[in-house]
Amino acid sequence: MRVAMYKVGIVGGTGYTGVELLRLLTRHPDVSLEVITSRGNAGTAVADMFPSLRGRLDLRFSEPDRDTLAACDLVFFATPNGTAMKLVPDLLASNTRVIDLGADFRLKDLSVWSDWYKLEHACPEWVEQAVYGLPELNRAAIAEARLVANPGCYPTAVILGYLPLLESQLIDPEHLIADAKSGVSGAGRQPQQHTLLCEANDNFKAYGASGHRHLPEIKQGLSQIAGGEVGLVFVPHLVPMTRGMQATVYGRLRTSDTDLQALYERRYADEPFVDVMPAGSHPETRTVRGTNMCRVGVHRQPGSDTAIVLSVIDNLDKGAASQAVQNMNLMLGLPETAGLDDIAVLP
Ligand SMILES: NC(=O)C1=CN([C@@H]2O[C@H](COP(=O)(O)OP(=O)(O)OC[C@H]3O[C@@H](n4cnc5c(N)ncnc54)[C@H](OP(=O)(O)O)[C@@H]3O)[C@@H](O)[C@H]2O)C=CC1
Ligand SMILES: CC(=O)N[C@@H](CCC(=O)OP(=O)(O)O)C(=O)O
DSSP states (O other): OOOOOEEEEEEOTTSHHHHHHHHHHHTOTTEEEEEEEOSTTTTSBHHHHOGGGTTTOOOBEEOOOHHHHHTSSEEEEOSOTTSHHHHHHHHHHTTOEEEESSSTTTOSOHHHHHHHHOOOOSOHHHHTTOEEOOHHHHHHHHHHOSEEEOOOHHHHHHHHHHHHHHHTTOBOTTSEEEEEEEOGGGGOSSOOGGGSHHHHTTOOEEOOTTOOTHHHHHHHHHHHHHTSOOOEEEEEEEOSSSSOEEEEEEEEBSOSOOOHHHHHHHHTTTOTTEEEOOTTOOOOGGGTTTSSOEEEEEEOOTTOOEEEEEEEEOTTTTTTHHHHHHHHHHHTTOOTTTTOOOOOOOO
16 A cells, blocks of 8 residues: 655635545545645535545645645645735745646746736746646656646647647648637636526537637647747637536648648657547547546548647646646656546446
8 A cells, every 4th residue: 555645735625626636636645635725614624515525534624824835745726816926935935846726827928927817926036937737748847847837728628639730840830720618617616697507508608709818828838839939819618518628729731641640649649648539539528527638539621721629628627636636746756647547427
């Protein structure tokens, strides 16, 4: 039996990504969950709020406290944007590693970040040192990082969809189109009118078509792969399901004779969490529900010069919490797949 070695904490344990982290970390073989914060529920037993954890986790929510958190080897922030940046410098100074599930450290250009997030950054000096936590792109840097910026859900699905095509320079990087759909849990647990059952159920709509805050994040990731600026149109949509996300990405091919299926199979052959489906497949969100898997399907229509890639993830998992655990495994030198062997529940 392996002994739990690393102490971890979560700031913001009552949101959807927080409770997903709780589920994953409670049964992770190599970590011990020491701290879970909630200002509004300090003192409440975690299992009283989340009965799914009854008998599995004996811990109470506490107020965020610097010293308690600094006693952890690694702390996750599952908090609204603009929260982590206020506590991160103190934790890093105490040699505690940090993974921020929010967007405080994702964008390297701080003026772009301020424009989209309407905030002034509290620790700009750490932004440059933060590593963007997409293992398929930055695995070696994540393993050395003290601060990881966990990617947003849409950026994860879109970047993994485009990665082999852009890396091999097979498509025109100036004319990329990503059309994406998310389940409602992507909007978080805070009550909002548009996430009410009567508003979201039996309904379908686009939003952010004139610009969404994930646009600069996706462009930054795609530019890193392409080795230069990219042109991207990105339109997100809300679908009436709880979890799941599909990004359908399009790229104008520069040559017509490439075997796209073979390209994707080759690029992702050694990736434990990207599954290239057989040629002609249409991956479904339910096949990745509650897992860290991204499933992709690669298509080209007869006579067309456009590659179409379908990329599905669970927005709360590969799009947030389980990707954070994958990053934690890399940062702590643990097996990358530890605690991440879930199989989706069907139907
Ligand atoms: N939902 C999704 O699919 C995805 C979400 N994310 C990101 O993950 C983060 C969390 O999202 P989600 O779980 O939906 O969040 P919620 O907004 O539902 O939950 C926020 C949590 O943070 C705590 N919190 C709020 N303000 C503060 C503060 N100032 N200091 C300390 N704790 C605070 C809250 O507890 P309390 O107020 O009681 O302290 C609560 O536990 C966000 O940045 C989000 O953008 C990323 C990818 C996907
Ligand atoms: C369906 C839905 O509302 N999704 C959220 C994105 C998910 C998310 O929280 O991403 P960040 O971590 O970057 O904030 C949105 O469009 O705002």
